[in-house]
Structures are given as C-alpha cells and as structure tokens.
Amino acid sequence: MNWLRNFMIGRYGTDSLSLFLLVLSIIITFVTSIFGGNLITLLISYAMWGWVIFRTLSRNIAARSKENEVFLTGWRWVMDHTVGFRGWVKTEGNRFRDRKTHKYFRCPTCHQMVRVPKNKGKVRIICPKCKNEFIRSTGKSAAQKAKEEQQRAEKAAQKAAKKAEKTGKH
Numbered sequence: 613m614n615w616l617r618n619f620m621i622g623r624y625g626t627d628s629l630s631l632f633l634l635v636l637s638i639i640i641t642f643v644t645s646i647f648g649g650n651l652i653t654l655l656i657s658y659a660m661w662g663w664v665i666f667r668t669l670s671r672n673i674a675a676r677s678k679e680n681e682v683f684l685t686g687w688r689w690v691m692d693h694t695v696g697f698r699g700w701v702k703t704e705g706n707r708f709r710d711r712k713t714h715k716y717f718r719c720p721t722c723h724q725m726v727r728v729p730k731n732k733g734k735v736r737i738i739c740p741k742c743k744n745e746f747i748r749s750t751g752k753s754a755a756q757k758a759k760e761e762q763q764r765a766e767k768a769a770q771k772a773a774k775k776a777e778k779t780g781k782h
C-alpha cells in the first residue's frame with residue numbers, strides 16, 4: 613500500500629463531512645430502492661460520491677478543512693436542537709423492545725417516563741424523579757391468568773356436559 617500512501621501525500625483525505633456524505637448517500641439509495649428506485653436520487657447519490665472523492669483527493673487542504681468546520685458547526689446545531697426529539701425516539705424504541713416484559717407510564721406530576729415490569733396486576737409506582745406516587749394497572753399476573761384459564765375450562769366442561777345431557781335425551 614506504499615503507492616497509496618505516496619499518492620495521498622499532500623492530499624486532504626477523509627473527514628467527518630465525507631463520512632456523513634457517504635452514509636447519507638447509502639441511506640438515500642437504500643430508501644429509494646425500497647420504493648423501486650429513482651433517477652434523481654440516484655444522481656444525487658452519485659454526486660455525493662463524486663464530491664467525497666474530490667474532497668479526499670483535493671490538495672487544497674485549507675478549503676476542505678473550512679468546509680468540514682462549517683459542516684461540524686451545522687451538525688452541532690442540529691444535535692442541540694433535536695435533543696427532545698431524539699430522546700423521544702429512544703424512549704419509543706425501548707418501549708417497543710420491552711413491549712413483552714415492561715410497561716411504560718408517564719408520571720402525572722413531572723411527566724417523567726417510568727418503566728415497570730408487566731403483568732404484575734395493579735401496582736403503586738414511585739416516580740424516580742419527583743417521588744410522586746401513582747397506581748397503574750400493569751396487566752394480569754400469571755397466577756391471575758391461570759385462575760381465569762381454569763374458570764374458563766370449568767365453564768367449557770359444564771357446557772359440554774349440559775350438551776351431552778341434552779343430546780342424550782333425544
């Protein structure tokens with residue numbers, strides 16, 4: 613790989629902006645391929661790759677660094693202004709991941725999300741943030757479910773017996 617090292621001497625190389633462009637072009641290509649592909653997004657994706665190659669091989673290191681600085685400033689701004697939204701996405705993701713084992717409730721006082729194990733019947737929840745207490749139903753417990761299942765089976769058996777009795781009479 614010596615030739616590559618020699619080739620890259622005096623050239624800019626990769627940075628955050630190039631990486632961002634590559635990832636973005638892959639996402640665009642992937643998403644549009646789901647919808648059967650699109651010529652415009654394909655061209656945009658090619659243009660991004662072209663720009664990345666141009667930047668990587670560029671000898672104007674000062675200009676490329678400046679571009680990257682502008683990109684990073686913008687990136688930081690976006691990150692700062694999407695904290696709430698990204699938190700929401702994360703919570704919803706966890707909620708989906710834990711949907712079989714946990715339930716999520718919002719504290720009525722401070723609106724903090726609280727995660728509690730599922731199927732424990734009615735439980736008293738203490739908010740970890742403001743210590744407020746509230747009662748929520750987490751779904752039926754295994755014992756409760758078993759009891760109900762038993763009752764259902766008994767009912768079905770009674771019904772079957774009644775039916776058998778009826779048909780026996782005829």
Ligand SMILES: [Zn+2]
Pocket residue numbers: 719720721722723724739740741742743744
């Ligand atoms: Zn609270």
